[in-house]
Amino acid sequence: MHLNELMKIQRKSEKLSQ
Known part of the structure; x- marks a missing residue:
């Protein structure tokens, strides 16, 4: 998996949490 x-x-x- 890429860090990006x-x-x-x-x-x-x-964003969903906010």
């Missing part, structure tokens, strides 16, 4: 993809998913999760 992981960061993208994390950002998405953060």
Whole structure:
């Protein structure tokens, strides 16, 4: 898995969490 993809998913999760 690419770190970039992981960061993208994390950002998405953060946006959904907010």
